[in-house]
Amino acid sequence: MTFRLYDTATRGVRDFVPLVEGHAGLYLCGLTVQSEPHVGHLRSGINFDVLQRWLRHRGFEVTFIRNVTDIDDKILAKAAEQGLPWYALASAMKRELDAAYAALNVAPPTYEPAATGHVPEMLELIAELIERGHAYAAEDGSADVYFDVRSWPSYGELTRQGIDDMEAAGDADPRGKRDPRDFALWKSAKDGEPSTASWPSPWGRGRPGWHIECSAMAGKYLGPAFDVHGGGVDLRFPHHENEQAQSRAAGRPFATYWMHNAWITTAGEKMSKSLGNSLVVSEVLERVRGIELRFYMVASHYRSHVEFSTEALEDAAVGFRRVEQLLDRLGLGADREETPTAELPAAYVEALDDDLGTPAAVAVLHDTVREANRLADAGDHDRARERGAAVVAMLDVLGLDPADPAWRASGGAADREAALTSALDSLLGALLAERDAARASKDFATADTIRDRVKAAGIEVEDTPDGPRWSLT
RNA sequence: GGUGGGUUGGCCGAGAGGCGAGGCAACGGACUGCAAAUCCGUGUACACGGGUUCAAAUCCCGUACCCACCUCCA
Incomplete structure (x- = not known):
């Protein structure tokens, strides 16, 4: 049998036929590094990690790109709140994310490009879209550049929506847009934003729109066409729809398969800081080990809501x-x-x-x-x-x-734990030997007293064919 | 308004016309000095109402409730 994959675009399971025989190019929309990651954030990473491992097992050579969004409105806003430079916040949160991935044994991708490192590639793509008549510089004199959704007839194909059925963006800034559904490729620098948060462009200083980075980076590292693109279900629209539109409008076929994972919710609601129900990975790991958390997450299907x-x-x-x-x-x-x-x-x-x-x-x-x-x-x-x-x-x-x-957990905590285990083991050795002797002479009262005393201290003793074994309860 | 998903036993969680996935818990048995661990066994579960079919959790029609997305979101 061949490997089959559910493709969001066609809403069905299809045989996986790679563009290049024996090779698989994967792109996963990574995270915006703006706060400590919660378990929901990790699901896409775990899912793609399993995908990657399975493809490798099946003999594919895999190129796996997982980006990091390290500049956006939220990062700027949160950094300002915390009185930090935006790049300091992004960098600190990136380290948290790396630690969370490592704690769950999510193997690093082939390459992990950051948005801020790919502004030239984005500018190139934007210029090409303007040249082809699918994007335009805002008509209000700002440095904004928008994608012209009306110019791309198949806009909405990924999520099967017609432009006219879509709600107009209520909160989007309509200035300079030809259609309220046009989305920003380049956002002009605004007053009050740090100067470090903008880059020069032919249209004026600014920073990238959210969607353009993925098109640019996927194109750079995987080529104009690649096999699988993924992320959480919420990214289908607008993010993935827009990525596909702008890539295809620039003449790039883009992804062959779209893979979307469902949510992990708590109390019936998606995790969010504002709801106070985030299950920050570092906190969950105080309750269970990383391998146990990963098992829990892998034991349900990636397309099922958990x-x-x-x-x-x-x-x-x-x-x-x-x-x-x-x-x-x-x-x-x-x-x-x-x-x-x-x-x-x-x-x-x-x-x-x-x-x-x-x-x-x-x-x-x-x-x-x-x-x-x-x-x-x-x-x-x-x-x-x-x-x-x-x-x-x-x-x-x-x-x-x-x-x-x-x-193998790194750092002092693990070493300390190993030392404690070894100390306990040597202390218990004498007691367990005493209990063994009692059992051998059928003095079960003494044997049970020892077991009960040890248990009261939080240590469980089990008898196995190879002798007693202890574990913390 | 548009688009998509869901409702399965005490709990979690698969399946997508015909033999009860699997796990956790519970109960019985084997083993054990007693336990633990392990193994064996035990369940008339598919939101509701109709329909199609020899056969429906699965397909069709209807109803209820829940959730996601519609330009901030994993």
Whole structure:
């Protein structure tokens, strides 16, 4: 079977046919670095990370571009509020975003272009649009340049909307526009804006409109035509519609497939600072580990709306620990020395081939875990390990292999935790030896007293065929 | 007004005409000194009302409710 992908433009699942055999060019609209990222922001990154991993697994050479919007109205406004230069805010938030991606093992893209680094490319594209009669300098003498939606007959094709059915932009500044739906390619510098926030252009000093950056950067790094373009559902309109219009109006075929992920909401509403319901990644990571959060996010389909709840998150974490326990049992966990190779189960391959069907893939994962446990229970260590190796291979594709060095938290906190664990282990050693001796002489009262005392301290002791094992509750 | 999506068992979450995806929880059993872990087993779930069909959670018609986008949004 071939890999199939749901394409927003055609509203159906289609075979993935790359423009260049064996190669896949991906573009993901990254984030505007204006505040600390919440879990919803990370969904597109995780989704494209899985896409990238799956394509690579299937033998494609992948070029993956994920941009960063580092200049826009919000950044300017927030920076002003906080008394910071806009670039300082953008830069600080970019570091937060990088940390969040790293904490969830989202592999870096091939290249991560920033809008501010691509003004010349944007100016070139704008000039070409003017030349072709699809854009015009504002008629009010400002440096604004607008895209002329009426000049592009297929405007609205991505989201199937007719220009005349669209609501006119209520809050958009209509000055100098031929049609209220025309959108800015270049925004003139305004009084009170920092001088560092504008660049020279043939039409006057200003800064890029929101949409033009993606067209310019996708064109630069992936060429006039590329395979998959993605982002959150909210970007379909206007952002992606406009990107496509301006790119195609400039003679570039642009994306072949459009991939949009659904929202993660809390309390039925999208996350937003103003609603006070943002689940900032750094806070969620105080509750569960990064690998558990990633598992939770990967276990539902990218096109399904997810209602985030801590209960569901913790259920998922419990389920994932079961998988990890199986790996530990077989010596294939985080500390394993070598990774045996294994084929992916056919059902798993079929699941991911079908529009990245991660829920079905996770079901196969669980089935395989159960099988491995059954074999191990029966003492068939070799076959159990074989199944375990398949589990590792499946986890790896999803970016969930516990042995992936990416999960090794860096910095002092992790080192300290390792030191504490080792200290506890040596202290517990004597107690557990005492308990073992009591059990051996069938003095279960003493054995249970020790277990209860340790439990009161927040440590659970389990007896396994290989001796007692302890863990923090 | 236009465009698109949704409503599935105690909870989460797949599926898209015919065997109950999977997980969490619960209950029973095996194992265990007792537990834990693991394994085996246990559920008459598809918003509502009609219809089509041998067969509908799935298709059609209608109704209700929810959500997203319509130029700030992951």
